[in-house]
Amino acid sequence: MRSVIIGTAGHIDHGKTALIKALTGVDTDRLKEEKERGITTDLGFAGFVLPDGTRAGLIDVPGHEKFVGSMITGAGGLDLALLVIAADEGVMPQTREHRAILEELGITRGILVVNKCDLADRRQLDLIKGEIRREFRGTCFEKAPLAEVSALTGQGIPQLLEMIQKAAARIPEKEEKGAAWLPVDRVFTVRGFGTVVTGTLLSGQIRRGQEVTLYPSGLTCRVRGLQVYGEETEISRAGLRTAVNLADVEREQVRRGQVLTDTAGLNCGGPLDVKIHHSGYCSRPITNRMRMHLSLGTARILCRVLLLDRDALLPGESCFGQLLPEEPAASRPGERFILRYYSPVETVGGGLILNTGAVRRKRFCQRELKELERLEQNGAEGEARAREKNLERERLQSLTEFLKKYQETYPYRQGAPKSEILSRFFGDRKPGEGGKWLETWMEEGQIVCRENQVWLPGFSPKEDAAWRRVKETLKERAREAGLNFPRYQDVKNGLKEVPSKTADEIFQILLRRGKLVRLEEDCFTLPEILEGAVETLRPLLEREGKITIIQARDLLGTGRRGIRLLFGYTDSRKITKKSGGESVREANHDLF
Known part of the structure; x- marks a missing residue:
């Protein structure tokens, strides 16, 4: 089943929560304060199924300027944004700020939703729509479809669902081959089960019973249980809202902002190489070594911004730089971030992480800038994949050469022990990775891996005069002895012309092929x-x-x-x- 993650955005009291309730029947305001004040202060979640069967997760974000940080947390990982604008108010400050945040996070698929249409006549609606189109000219929402709805009366909701379905059909499937990466946006405990974390699984897979690690703490734990949209499951895949029940983890050991992954040894310290962009939402520049709020995944921390080719970044400009987080943060190349001024807190821009765990770079150094330019063009993630591909190719080539020599040295053996292959060629990788590579190469026809042995396709043990002599002697003695089962060592001692090791290897092949059966006390038979x-x-x-x-x-x-x-x-x-x-x-x- 296809799945998409959809999020609301827009100014306070423009009806985002009511819209989600109209679409799904779920009231996402779960906190007492939200019920009393009638505003959303934290993230809310709801799931539903589109008419074509696509499973959709809806994230409701706060619209008040005090809670923009929570909005950024919820916006990460969205496939589609519903930018909600009230018909009786039009475009407001947080409408603009949320639009800027969505663009900086790379969320370019969206639907403009004019809500509260029951409060405006046709003339007012046309004026508001014209204002919206002018406001978003030159942005990723310039050509976005526009829906007229009333969450209160249900007007336009079926048409909006149709727009969502069309947009969802154009969203590509998520990458499931990479590392599991789940930024934690909620943590809570369930009586009898323990600690549960939730988030959107951005890549890879998570399985029940799997060992995972929380970063930046480095806490390793086991997945006790999984839920996707409230249903128990054995596996969760990229693009799904996922709840993970962690075994032997206390609630106090986990917090929003951490990342749950199956990657070992993640470096969460040191500078981050980045490309920074000033969105132009604010007119103030970003200056070198400015202290700023950094939103990264679901984490919100303070950092210093280093500009590597200038002293100030003006509205609309971009440049290479480094972020110096004031506390460890889990991140990976290709991840987007948001920067907000330290005080007063305003969204100023964002950017793209090119490299993690970097070293401090020299400012105004052409060599450093060219290296960052190369990282941007190729993508640090792409470079890492290319390096991994080269290592994979070299590893396979080394394994092939090893197996050729092994088969020349031991022509009567079916293959090399799998345990030896894993130790020799994958000793530097985390447990389980070597087995996955062997499975992949076997599917590609590069090797054969069966019964804990590995060999090259087309190879079979040597069947020469020595082979025939050992095989016929063993079978003949077994037939003669009947139920007075012969001992293998006694028969081997009579094979004076065949080396002892050769006889042993041929005997093992005959056992594996089912030509002979081994019994207790070193006996055998047919x-x-x-x-x-x-x-x-x-x-x-x-x-x-x-x-x-x-x-x-x-x-x-x-x-x-x-x-x-x-x-x-x-x-x-x-x-x-x-x-x-x-x-x-x-x-x-x-x-x-």
């Missing part, structure tokens, strides 16, 4: 001998439900040693099980 013995015992087991060593000995005409080894085999295959002493076996009724 599968058909065991099958014949079991068929002989079957009528008695079916009739009486158990059998003794003496009964089996009389039926099969062999000694106690052979019956004891046969019982060891039938126990291991769950055909029989011990009953009391060693001399009695019960039938497994599931098989009889």
